[in-house]
Amino acid sequence: MAEAQGTRAVDDLHLQNLTKKFGDHAAVDDLTLTIPAGSFFALLGASGCGKTTTLRMVAGLEDPTSGTISIGDKDITGLRAFERPVNTVFQSYALFPHLDIFENVAFGLRRRGVKDVKGTVESMLDLVELSPMARRKPTQLSGGQQQRVAVARALINRPDVLLLDEPLGALDLKLRRQMQIELKRIQVEVGTTFVHVTHDQEEAMTMADTVAVMNAGRIEQMGHPADIYELPRTVFVANFLGQSNLIEGSRSGTSGDDVLVEANGLTFAIPSDRVFADGSAAIVGVRPEKITILDAVDGDRIPDHHNRLDGIVTDVSYTGVSTQYLVRTAWDQELIVFEQNVVVGDRSEVGDAVVLHWSPKHTFGLDGTGGTTIGVDPEVLALEAVNASLVSDAPEA
Amino acid sequence: MVAVVPTTGGQASAAVVAQRSSKTGYLLLFPGLAWLGVFFAIPFVTLFMTSLQQPIPGKSGKYTFGLEFGNYVEAFTEYWPLYVRSFMYAGIATVIALCIAYPLAYFIAFRAGRWRSLMLVLVIAPSFASFLLRTYAWKTILADEGFITSTLNALNLLPDDRILNTGIAVVAGLTYNFLPFMILPLYAALEKIDPRLVEAAGDLYASPQTAFRKVTWPLSMPGVVAGTLLTFIPAAGDYINAELLGSTGNRMIGNAIQTNFIEFRDYPTASALSFMLMAAILVLVFTYIRRAGTEDLV
Numbered sequence: 001m002a003e004a005q006g007t008r009a010v011d012d013l014h015l016q017n018l019t020k021k022f023g024d025h026a027a028v029d030d031l032t033l034t035i036p037a038g039s040f041f042a043l044l045g046a047s048g049c050g051k052t053t054t055l056r057m058v059a060g061l062e063d064p065t066s067g068t069i070s071i072g073d074k075d076i077t078g079l080r081a082f083e084r085p086v087n088t089v090f091q092s093y094a095l096f097p098h099l100d101i102f103e104n105v106a107f108g109l110r111r112r113g114v115k116d117v118k119g120t121v122e123s124m125l126d127l128v129e130l131s132p133m134a135r136r137k138p139t140q141l142s143g144g145q146q147q148r149v150a151v152a153r154a155l156i157n158r159p160d161v162l163l164l165d166e167p168l169g170a171l172d173l174k175l176r177r178q179m180q181i182e183l184k185r186i187q188v189e190v191g192t193t194f195v196h197v198t199h200d201q202e203e204a205m206t207m208a209d210t211v212a213v214m215n216a217g218r219i220e221q222m223g224h225p226a227d228i229y230e231l232p233r234t235v236f237v238a239n240f241l242g243q244s245n246l247i248e249g250s251r252s253g254t255s256g257d258d259v260l261v262e263a264n265g266l267t268f269a270i271p272s273d274r275v276f277a278d279g280s281a282a283i284v285g286v287r288p289e290k291i292t293i294l295d296a297v298d299g300d301r302i303p304d305h306h307n308r309l310d311g312i313v314t315d316v317s318y319t320g321v322s323t324q325y326l327v328r329t330a331w332d333q334e335l336i337v338f339e340q341n342v343v344v345g346d347r348s349e350v351g352d353a354v355v356l357h358w359s360p361k362h363t364f365g366l367d368g369t370g371g372t373t374i375g376v377d378p379e380v381l382a383l384e385a386v387n388a389s390l391v392s393d394a395p396e397a
Numbered sequence: 398m399v400a401v402v403p404t405t406g407g408q409a410s411a412a413v414v415a416q417r418s419s420k421t422g423y424l425l426l427f428p429g430l431a432w433l434g435v436f437f438a439i440p441f442v443t444l445f446m447t448s449l450q451q452p453i454p455g456k457s458g459k460y461t462f463g464l465e466f467g468n469y470v471e472a473f474t475e476y477w478p479l480y481v482r483s484f485m486y487a488g489i490a491t492v493i494a495l496c497i498a499y500p501l502a503y504f505i506a507f508r509a510g511r512w513r514s515l516m517l518v519l520v521i522a523p524s525f526a527s528f529l530l531r532t533y534a535w536k537t538i539l540a541d542e543g544f545i546t547s548t549l550n551a552l553n554l555l556p557d558d559r560i561l562n563t564g565i566a567v568v569a570g571l572t573y574n575f576l577p578f579m580i581l582p583l584y585a586a587l588e589k590i591d592p593r594l595v596e597a598a599g600d601l602y603a604s605p606q607t608a609f610r611k612v613t614w615p616l617s618m619p620g621v622v623a624g625t626l627l628t629f630i631p632a633a634g635d636y637i638n639a640e641l642l643g644s645t646g647n648r649m650i651g652n653a654i655q656t657n658f659i660e661f662r663d664y665p666t667a668s669a670l671s672f673m674l675m676a677a678i679l680v681l682v683f684t685y686i687r688r689a690g691t692e693d694l695v
Contacts, residue, residue, distance in 0.1 A: 082604055094597035111601060
């Protein structure tokens with residue numbers, strides 16, 4: 001185990017104005033980013049957002065159109081893949097089928113002319129708990145085991161940066177959860193900088209200490225998972241990372257430290273440091289679990305300064321831990337509300353008139369020029385459109 | 398189709414289905430086995446018996462049942478240099494074919510993109526013309542006054558001032574004629590290799606050359622083995638190329654078998670020669686496969 005330790009990364013990874021164009025399309029667009037040494041960094045985005053291209057450029061498998069990549073103060077942009085102090089865990093693992101597990105893991109060491117690989121390989125197999133499998137071929141291993149071989153094969157070279165390209169994508173849900181914990185453990189143990197590319201927001205949030213949300217070749221927002229979730233700065237992030245209720249409106253003034261936004265005849269207060277809209281068009285955002293749902297008759301129990309609106313419950317889904325409500329507002333927008341099931345038997349039902357309220361400090365203000373649907377899965381949008389038309393076509397009761 | 402009903406009888410009916418499908422398996426095997434029996438096993442035995450026949454005294458060209466193992470000794474003593482030459486020509490042709498086919502198959506598999514199918518068709522296209530015709534064409538291509546010979550002669554590169562009717566022509570003909578049998582299995586093996594494995598090798602400090610040596614080449618071994626066998630075996634027994642492109646000094650064992658059968662009507666000698674060719678090829682192939690270690694490959 002001692003072999004695997006003591007590899008704490010000391011140099012940060014810098015991407016400077018990194019751009020990759022395929023024809024006219026910029027897959028990665030002027031990306032500047034510093035990934036601190038020893039961090040577990042996740043690049044999160046939908047497919048085609050440029051995250052994998054970014055990773056491949058760092059690995060040396062793709063040449064940038066412009067920009068530089070450096071580790072510490074060493075520029076590695078011009079180095080070819082095999083000359084870089086960077087290793088990759090590939091999406092499909094890409095284990096060598098003609099070599100056994102031991103030789104797969106030893107591959108990198110042998111290429112660099114290391115004579116005695118036995119001890120190092122064995123301690124690495126220990127780290128990923130695969131010692132008994134050393135003489136098996138990759139096809140004889142389960143998906144999770146292959147995944148760990150791929151990690152071991154890359155980590156044994158003590159890279160400055162370990163790149164993981166959707167490493168858990170091929171595993172089923174339960175195994176994925178387990179491997180997330182496993183990978184996190186390994187990262188803490190070896191201290192190497194991990195750059196993890198994924199489209200799974202939950203995976204990014206549970207594993208990484210820094211998450212960068214990518215969209216159309218650019219980074220939309222970067223930071224600690226909780227900070228991004230609690231305070232998304234763009235409509236894309238608000239929609240892509242978790243779910244958000246977004247209400248279109250416009251700035252109507254200020255009240256103390258709060259910015260006031262008027263929407264559909266209602267006024268919402270947002271602390272000014274939580275507003276990221278320059279123009280007058282602004283979007284009021286709130287996460288579903290921050291909203292409290294009350295029967296309309298209890299409306300007088302709402303604290304004075306809270307944001308509030310009235311609506312009618314259109315759907316109730318009980319999920320055990322929580323209940324998810326869909327509430328239609330006076331202007332026919334459906335909002336999502338999550339309520340913890342703390343009190344048994346006190347649920348609102350479909351058709352109930354309710355009032356929703358939440359604290360201004362859970363509200364965020366976003367730029368309203370692009371609409372509220374940026375970052376929503378197009379398939380979800382299509383489905384919502386179908387549902388809406390079904391509702392309007394339904395015969396009146 | 399039998400519908401399997403999930404009742405207590407389910408297991409029993411599953412057993413019936415299994416039994417029926419195993420019977421179907423044998424049934425499917427039958428046409429192939431019958432074909433092999435009639436056109437391989439029976440002629441094989443006949444050929445072996447012919448190789449042991451003895452001449453009927455006084456009647457030239459007539460033979461009767463015997464156990465004349467001496468036929469083998471005589472045939473071998475007289476013709477062993479032709480075996481050596483056959484294996485040499487076939488060996489050289491196989492190596493040259495491999496050298497030509499590997500880069501070509503590699504290109505088709507990894508770089509040809511949308512031209513892939515067209516290129517594969519072009520590889521097989523010559524087979525639409527007859528083997529004999531194509532070999533005749535090589536007579537023209539390699540003719541003494543032809544472009545190739547005169548060019549090489551102008552450069553003083555030919556020891557005998559000619560190509561036609563030399564071993565070079567025979568090897569060239571063999572290489573050309575069996576090249577598709579080398580390209581296709583190589584292509585099939587290379588095409589199966591995941592390009593990401595080569596990327597992974599590069600990521601793990603292997604230069605492109607090392608990545609080829611350690612990943613692509615070993616993974617293409619099944620294709621190399623299949624291709625070399627499919628080229629070497631027919632090339633070693635071929636007589637058309639030597640007949641049309643070579644001189645009497647370039648005769649191969651196939652020519653000896655052919656003349657003994659057709660011209661001398663010495664069936665026992667011809668049969669003995671065929672048998673020894675078969676045995677020699679079998680030994681060579683087994684040694685080769687064992688050394689190439691294909692059973693260990695995926």
